[in-house]
Structure formats: structure tokens, C-alpha cells
Amino acid sequence: MAATRLFVESVKKGLGAFADLVMPPACLACKTPVATALSLCPDCWASLPVIGDCCCIQCGVPLPTEWQTESHCLECIRKPPPFTQSRAPYAYDGAARQIMLGFKNGRAAWSPVMARAMARMAPEWIAPGRILLPVPLHRWRLARRGYNQALLLAQQLRDMGGATLGRDWLLRIRNTRTTRGMTRSQRQRNTAGAFRVHPAAASRLRDADITLIDDVMTTGATAAACARTLLRAGARQVDVLTYARVAAVPHAPYLDMDPIWENHDQS
Ligand SMILES: [Zn+2]
Numbered sequence: 443m444a445a446t447r448l449f450v451e452s453v454k455k456g457l458g459a460f461a462d463l464v465m466p467p468a469c470l471a472c473k474t475p476v477a478t479a480l481s482l483c484p485d486c487w488a489s490l491p492v493i494g495d496c497c498c499i500q501c502g503v504p505l506p507t508e509w510q511t512e513s514h515c516l517e518c519i520r521k522p523p524p525f526t527q528s529r530a531p532y533a534y535d536g537a538a539r540q541i542m543l544g545f546k547n548g549r550a551a552w553s554p555v556m557a558r559a560m561a562r563m564a565p566e567w568i569a570p571g572r573i574l575l576p577v578p579l580h581r582w583r584l585a586r587r588g589y590n591q592a593l594l595l596a597q598q599l600r601d602m603g604g605a606t607l608g609r610d611w612l613l614r615i616r617n618t619r620t621t622r623g624m625t626r627s628q629r630q631r632n633t634a635g636a637f638r639v640h641p642a643a644a645s646r647l648r649d650a651d652i653t654l655i656d657d658v659m660t661t662g663a664t665a666a667a668c669a670r671t672l673l674r675a676g677a678r679q680v681d682v683l684t685y686a687r688v689a690a691v692p693h694a695p696y697l698d699m700d701p702i703w704e705n706h707d708q709s
Pocket residue numbers: 469470471472473474482483484485486487
């Protein structure tokens with residue numbers, strides 16, 4: 443039964459990739475015809491939810507524009523994540539979300555477009571001397587999807603910036619559920635012990651400056667679990683670069699202890 447579903451999904455993905463080759467180019471997000479392959483129509487381009495400079499300097503979550511820049515969000519002030527910084531070019535919404543969904547569902551060829559947007563956010567994080575580590579998929583999920591989308595992005599970023607790609611240096615040894623909608627303690631329990639460093643890579647990760655690569659950051663729990671594992675293995679610092687970032691809750695200014703935030707944190 444599972445094998446049949448796997449086969450049907452593979453055929454669907456194969457047909458999708460084939461259609462990309464023989465059909466006239468279409469907007470990645472809305473399928474409107476466009477002049478150039480792997481591009482967006484003017485409307486989708488204009489509506490991309492760009493995360494500007496006004497974001498938490500640590501976790502990268504968009505902050506209300508009236509906030510000062512160079513600020514932390516409330517969650518990072520209360521309990522800083524183990525990674526040093528995180529950046530994403532887009533919020534997980536609108537055209538960026540459509541691109542992400544297509545990329546996860548067979549459109550592996552979209553990785554150069556997405557990686558270019560990521561590279562612009564932090565060129566120094568993909569430069570020589572850095573180690574790029576894609577967030578690993580569990581082998582069951584890898585078998586179903588056929589590729590690790592984070593690895594495809596990391597390969598592109600390595601080619602653009604010259605960093606070292608640590609393929610399979612970080613392993614996912616336990617499958618985890620999506621952390622969206624969980625409380626902080628549930629998220630930590632869900633991801634605890636899910637990752638480990640490949641023994642053959644341990645010496646290369648010691649004192650290393652690492653850029654963790656993923657397609658989307660939702661709650662940040664997965665990135666935090668990876669960073670914790672890498673710091674325990676002796677890494678000097680871990681930064682996180684993703685294509686999109688979910689802004690899951692309204693981020694109240696940190697001087698104002700907003701009760702909505704309190705409820706979200708406890709529930
Ligand atoms: Zn479009």
C-alpha cells in the first residue's frame with residue numbers, strides 16, 4: 443500500500459518535472475505565463491513578503507516596523523536560542539509560500555532561484571571557511587520525497603560562496619513531528635535527541651563556524667536542536683539561513699508584557 447502511494451507520488455513528481463521542460467515558462471507561484479523560465483510574474487514579484495532589516499537580530503522573526511532595528515524579539519530575550527543568528531529573505535506567506543510548496547513537491551529545479559535570495563541575506567555565511575550543514579531529513583521522509591530540499595539549497599549556496607558542504611555530517615536519528623502549534627516544552631521534547639553528529643565528521647566540526655541550511659524555519663525548534671547538537675560537538679558558532687520564516691505570533695515590544703504573548707507561551 444505504502445509502496446503504491448510512493449509509486450504514484452513519484453510518477454506525479456516526474457510528470458511535473460517533465461511539464462516544466464516542455465511547457466512554456468510559467469510564474470513559479472501562480473502559473474501565469476512569463477517570458478523567462480524559473481521566474482515570477484510582476485504581480486507575484488511585487489507581493490513577495492520580504493523580511494527587511496526590521497527583524498529580531500537573533501532569530502530573524504519579522505518585528506513590527508515601528509520597532510527600533512537592532513532589537514531582539516521577546517522570545518529571544520526571555521530564552522535565547524542556541525544559534526547565534528538566523529536570517530531568511532522572505533516570510534512564509536503569499537508567493538514565497540507557493541514557491542516553497544512547489545519546491546517540496548517535486549520542483550527540485552527551483553533551488554538556484556531560492557538559494558540566490560538566501561545568499562543575498564548573508565554572503566559571509568556561505569564564504570570559504572564556513573561549513574554548510576543542511577538540516578537532515580529522516581530516512582523515511584527522504585524515501586518518500588526523493589530528495590532533501592535543504593541539501594539542494596546547501597549545494598547551490600556552496601557553489602555560489604565557496605564554503606565547505608558537510609553532507610551527512612549531521613544526522614537525523616529520530617523522526618519528529620511538525621512543531622507548529624506545540625508549546626515550548628513540547629517542542630523541546632519532540633526534537634530532543636533527534637540529531638547527532640556523524641563520528642567521521644566530529645573532528646572537522648570542532649571550533650567550526652557553521653551555517654545551518656533549511657528551506658523554512660517554523661518555530662525554530664528544529665534549528666535549535668541541531669545547533670545544540672553541534673555546539674555540544676565543539677562547534678564555535680552556528681548561524682541559520684533559510685528561504686522563508688514563519689512569523690507565528692504577534693511580536694509585542696519587549697518592554698510591554700503583552701498578555702496574548704503570555705498565553706501563547708504557556709498554552
Ligand atoms: Zn505569479
